[in-house]
Amino acid sequence: MQDLVWAPMTELARMIATKAVSPVEVVRAHLDRIAALDGSLRAFITVCGDAALETAKAAEGRLMAGGALGPLHGVPYALKDLYDTAGVRTTGGSRIFADRVPTSDATVVRRLAEAGAILLGKLNMVEFAYGPEGLNPHYGHARNPWDAAAHRMAGGSSSGSGVAVATGLAPGALGSDTGGSIRIPASLCGITGLKPTYGRVSRAGVLPLAWSMDHVGPMTRTVADSALMLGVLAGYDPADASTSVLPVPDYLAALTGKIHGLRVGVLGPYFLTGATPAVRAAVEAAAQTLATAGAIVDEVKLERVSLAAAGSLAVVAAEALAYHAELLRTRAAEYDPEVARRLRLSAFVGGVHYVRAQQVRALVREEVDAALAHRDVLLAPATPIVAPTLDERQVALGDGPSDVRAALLRFTRPFNFSGHPACAVPCGFTEGGLPIGMQLVGRPFDEATVLRAADAFQRLTDFHTRRPVA
Amino acid sequence: MTSDPIDLETLRSGARLAGFTWSDAELEEIRPQVEAALRQLRALESVELGSTEPTTQYRTV
Numbered sequence: 001m002q003d004l005v006w007a008p009m010t011e012l013a014r015m016i017a018t019k020a021v022s023p024v025e026v027v028r029a030h031l032d033r034i035a036a037l038d039g040s041l042r043a044f045i046t047v048c049g050d051a052a053l054e055t056a057k058a059a060e061g062r063l064m065a066g067g068a069l070g071p072l073h074g075v076p077y078a079l080k081d082l083y084d085t086a087g088v089r090t091t092g093g094s095r096i097f098a099d100r101v102p103t104s105d106a107t108v109v110r111r112l113a114e115a116g117a118i119l120l121g122k123l124n125m126v127e128f129a130y131g132p133e134g135l136n137p138h139y140g141h142a143r144n145p146w147d148a149a150a151h152r153m154a155g156g157s158s159s160g161s162g163v164a165v166a167t168g169l170a171p172g173a174l175g176s177d178t179g180g181s182i183r184i185p186a187s188l189c190g191i192t193g194l195k196p197t198y199g200r201v202s203r204a205g206v207l208p209l210a211w212s213m214d215h216v217g218p219m220t221r222t223v224a225d226s227a228l229m230l231g232v233l234a235g236y237d238p239a240d241a242s243t244s245v246l247p248v249p250d251y252l253a254a255l256t257g258k259i260h261g262l263r264v265g266v267l268g269p270y271f272l273t274g275a276t277p278a279v280r281a282a283v284e285a286a287a288q289t290l291a292t293a294g295a296i297v298d299e300v301k302l303e304r305v306s307l308a309a310a311g312s313l314a315v316v317a318a319e320a321l322a323y324h325a326e327l328l329r330t331r332a333a334e335y336d337p338e339v340a341r342r343l344r345l346s347a348f349v350g351g352v353h354y355v356r357a358q359q360v361r362a363l364v365r366e367e368v369d370a371a372l373a374h375r376d377v378l379l380a381p382a383t384p385i386v387a388p389t390l391d392e393r394q395v396a397l398g399d400g401p402s403d404v405r406a407a408l409l410r411f412t413r414p415f416n417f418s419g420h421p422a423c424a425v426p427c428g429f430t431e432g433g434l435p436i437g438m439q440l441v442g443r444p445f446d447e448a449t450v451l452r453a454a455d456a457f458q459r460l461t462d463f464h465t466r467r468p469v470a
Numbered sequence: 471m472t473s474d475p476i477d478l479e480t481l482r483s484g485a486r487l488a489g490f491t492w493s494d495a496e497l498e499e500i501r502p503q504v505e506a507a508l509r510q511l512r513a514l515e516s517v518e519l520g521s522t523e524p525t526t527q528y529r530t531v
Binding site for chain 2: 304307309310311313314317321325328329341342344345347348349353355356357358359360361362363365
């Protein structure tokens with residue numbers, strides 16, 4: 001049973017399809033682990049235990065009857081609690097939506113069900129996804145599992161997704177990423193997190209933070225599992241006008257392990273110089289690992305990328321307030337006070353700020369496109385720091401002091417702003433045993449190359465196989 | 471577009487124009503963050519934009 005909760009989704013799918021293990025056994029193993037550990041980890045807001053077991057029994061029946069199986073038949077997963085689920089409350093991590101029960105599934109939830117995946121439950125998150133630290137006063141702060149002695153941040157806003165996957169409570173999960181909310185918890189919790197290209201995966205039925213910056217994506221322990229999930233999630237959806245009609249490639253088939261001749265640009269100033277020494281050393285070592293395997297590595301400087309901080313602030317603030325204005329007028333006292341402060345601040349971001357930010361966004365996008373014109377992927381730290389303790393407010397970066405919130409967002413939000421796909425994977429550990437994450441960024445809609453590079457890195461290293469103390 | 475520091479009356483006016491009636495205590499609480507945000511947003515004013523048109527979303531095809 002212990003092995004089942006650490007098995008990758010690709011392996012669980014294979015074992016179930018070959019009847020080496022029953023979906024009921026797999027689901028029960030994960031539910032048992034959730035029951036044993038989640039009281040302290042606080043990864044889940046809602047556990048769908050009975051429904052998951054019923055679905056698993058039905059999946060076992062179909063398997064024994066010899067019916068056609070989806071690519072995730074019988075494989076459990078969990079959802080950040082901002083995906084609509086018919087008949088199961090979707091809180092957005094908020095007390096305001098504590099009893100909100102959707103009548104239909106988000107498009108991606110429906111696609112996962114059609115692929116045979118089994119929902120274990122809904123995961124903890126920052127209220128309305130508005131914050132990178134991973135804190136939630138309503139449902140408890142999810143606990144980073146890599147330090148038994150201190151309560152460290154899981155990272156957010158997909159905090160429960162990061163913790164659940166890192167601790168074997170779920171083999172995979174969905175997060176959402178507006179400024180780094182998949183990649184930040186992936187980095188701090190030592191797992192893989194993929195933010196696809198804007199428009200690759202439908203956002204229909206997903207509570208928004210900022211429509212033009214929100215991305216839906218998988219969080220898993222291996223890159224191959226993210227590739228498996230993306231193949232199910234991706235594709236045009238008439239319910240989301242921003243989705244692309246481009247065909248969905250076979251992402252698993254792209255994982256050849258071959259990176260000879262792959263052109264990798266290491267993002268230098270702003271990224272490497274901004275990172276703490278341990279993070280910088282780990283990312284430089286990762287670049288060397290890729291080079292040793294045949295990649296062609298050079299350094300890239302992005303001049304405009306630092307503007308993404310101000311630009312993202314304007315765009316996210318304006319769009320978030322547009323969604324929350326009525327609730328903020330009528331139910332302000334029920335918000336997390338920190339989230340309420342961020343939303344109130346948004347009232348002072350003007351229309352001119354918003355439009356100038358969108359103009360700057362075009363320039364940043366062009367610059368990232370130009371860097372990728374003669375390279376296949378870009379490499380950078382996912383976060384400049386490892387998981388801070390809950391009471392840390394300031395951190396020392398490679399180029400000066402920073403508040404924790406700005407530090408966590410610094411390297412991820414440029415690619416929400418630009419829309420490029422980016423995959424975070426673990427690339428080292430500090431002497432104290434905390435995971436370090438890097439991200440690989442690719443051309444629009446070329447997730448296949450990003451995943452191939454990240455998977456090749458995981459074949460060359462064992463950082464993604466280490467287990468936390470919890 | 472903006473300058474700092476910002477006094478309470480300016481905050482009151484801005485909030486009212488945006489359709490919110492927040493207490494003075496609530497406005498005082500966010501004053502430092504508003505000032506910091508507006509300082510940060512000034513970075514957008516110094517960018518040479520030329521004829522660049524605003525992006526509303528990534529180019530989906």
